[in-house]
Amino acid sequence: MRAIRLPDPPGVSVSHATPEIFDRGLSTVVRRAVIIGNGAAGAEHQSIGLVRALGLASSYTIYRVDRPTGEFNRWLRWLPLGIHKKIDCLVRHLHLVWWQRFATSLGFRLQSQKTIGISSAGLSGIEAADAKKLADLANLESARNGPLLVLAAGRDTVSIAESVKKLAPGATFVVQIQHPRRCLDNFDMVITPVHDYYTLSPAARQEAPRFLIPFLTPHQPPDKRVVLTVGALHLADPSMLRSAAETWHSLLAPLPKPLLIVNIGGPMRCCHYGQDLAQELASKLKRVLSSCGSVRISYSRRTPAKVCDVIQRELGDLPNVHIFDGTGPNPHLGHLAWGDAFVVTADSISMLSEACSTGKPVYVLGAERCTWKFRSFHKSLRHKGVARNFTGLEDISESWSYPPLSDNAAAAERVRAALAERGWSLAS
Template sequence: MRPIRLPEPPGGPVDIPEIFGGGLNVIRRAVVIGNGFPGAENQCIGLVRALGLAEKHTLYRVIRPRGGINEWLRCLPVSLHKMVESVIRRILGDSQFVTTIQQRRISPMVTHNGGGVGLSSILEADAKKIAAVARETFEKEGPLLVVASGRDTISVASTVRSLAPQHVFVVQIQHPRTRLDRFDLVVTPRHDYHVLSPTGQQEIPQFMRRWITPREPPNKNVVLTVGALHQADSAMLRIAALTWHDELAPLPKPLLVVNIGGPTRHCQYGADLAKQLVGSLRSVLATCGSIRISFSRRTPQKVSNIILRELCDHPKVYIWDGEGPNPHMGHLAWADAFIITADSVSMLSEACSTGKPVYIVGAERCTMKFSSFQKTLQDKRVVRPFTGMEDISDSWSYPPLNDTTEAAARVREALAERGWTLQR
């Protein structure tokens, strides 16, 4: 029997509706839940970029009350913090409370390109609303990817997943300390597990170990990285190279970029390290064409003052004063070598993703997981200590850190196990 061929419908073939073309299994959009700190939010956006959703994400932010006595309440969970703040307002009255806030102003978050992000331009994170959007738009737009980072975002991201488990895929960046099963994936640096290592066990007294997390090795939904995720991918660096070409391309080579952070609880330093850095920089000036120095928001004034006083008048040295566009991405694109203080996991992770020489200052002052991170970098030979004896014109290389791309690959694998994929 000859097969029957049905005629084509008038007007030619009919397009298959998107919903029947894998629409319910394809992620086309993302939500980023941030905490207002660039180091955390840039990790989320970096992962979203690596997943191809750079232009299709919405930023929400967990907003704590700020100013005055609120700075002393930051150790509380966000919900409890807001309750306490409300009680204080009732007791003191709004006018008195506003006066208290004004005694300590908070500057807006600064993005990588120097723009300011005020709270008024960011949606406040509401777990119930985000979950409702995911459920209500699922049949039309497919699943929702949720990426969060930072302690304040943990409860919001986990609540979104509990309210819409069939409609969202939740990635929590940085270790949430407990109950990892609240998330589909957890992306965290390997050094967060320093407390379980033999060195960590020696550093931490027995009676304190029960209070320190994590207390268990990573399970299958934990993605371990070397450093922090970030946005400094090849596409971003190509754009930065073009944007900063006129200012940075003409500089005498080699161009040495110096990024100075600020002391932390486990990486403490002050004026003594600044003086050491100044002396070492003077020693390598002869082998540098140009030096560009930048401070972070955490840099103590006593540190920046020493650097400015000792080096600002040298013809080879330029120190960014914080005014105008932030040259950070331009520096990553155009630098021939970097010197970075050991406190900043983010700045080190970005620099080590370029494959260019990276020298560290102050690694010997780090303890606990910061010390573990420094040891990993040195074991991988992606960094060297800065002593002042270097010839900056001598280039050396290494396999660049590729944490963001590798984390994105793990997200894709986990989505595939669930029967979902990302829009290409």
């Protein structure tokens, strides 16, 4: 039967234009993003950096995975989130039952969990990530506001992200940042550094015991849904650095040039070191001080106290050397904006990725102490000419440059292309 269009009622103006969510021809417009975080700044900053690269910096909301904390739970963080929560619930229940019986035997009545010091983990004002609620939000709002872009980073977020995709496949585009170590079909896109696939290389096969090889992940080469980056995604995009340059202008602009920024992380399983590396760093920095106008040193959350003590003892009293003690606003982005060269310890892929995105000289300390995929990462930086080993013989006043790492922009372009294949586009 042929459809007949009725005339508009008298005195009433009815718009027959295409709804706003289809305002780019036949393309559905993605206007909102949800970030599923794990409480770790390094992981959440990767998601925020991608949101900014996609132009949705003012249209995203963060939810966080509520992993149990405190008491015995610090020994259970290696477990998958769902199993950890079930064990935590069981232990708390048994604990409460035991206390109830104990209190009853003494003639008391237990009123609540608070009586025995049991409290649930807080989220610091950020709502807990619940897969069903997020899926319901996407399904209910998709017709009016368009589909939802979901970004997750970190091991604890994997199960939530894949559940959202399963519950709302037509109303979401789910991106998992960092390799999820499970079936890639559970996500619309996976963004991960190329060194995560080091496990498939011939070198890795020689390093790992043969009986462990079947258990190594990933098991297969990346497919079309996997986007490989050189380093980690991050917040230090040009817009953010311009803003940081203005914020820190009064403090950092007057410093004598060149300004050398030193970022110190902390030892990891694949990058072992301690006071020995701190002593090596201090000795090498003393050798390059004559070619520096000023030096600013900062630590990460993982930096051991014994490393900080060595740096403070060896360099704390030297002129034109400032060590950030953690009090007051963090100058990290200001350092990236105003620094003329960088020395970064080899353990921090995030800090190295940020520094290498500036196009300024980057020197790595301790790369020879790293193994497994960290060694592969450092090799790729040297191969691209974006970083060099720190020897202590450098003339910091002699600058050198390279095409900056642009992982954020490259990943954002792949997301746009994948959305276009689905008939979706991003709001401008």
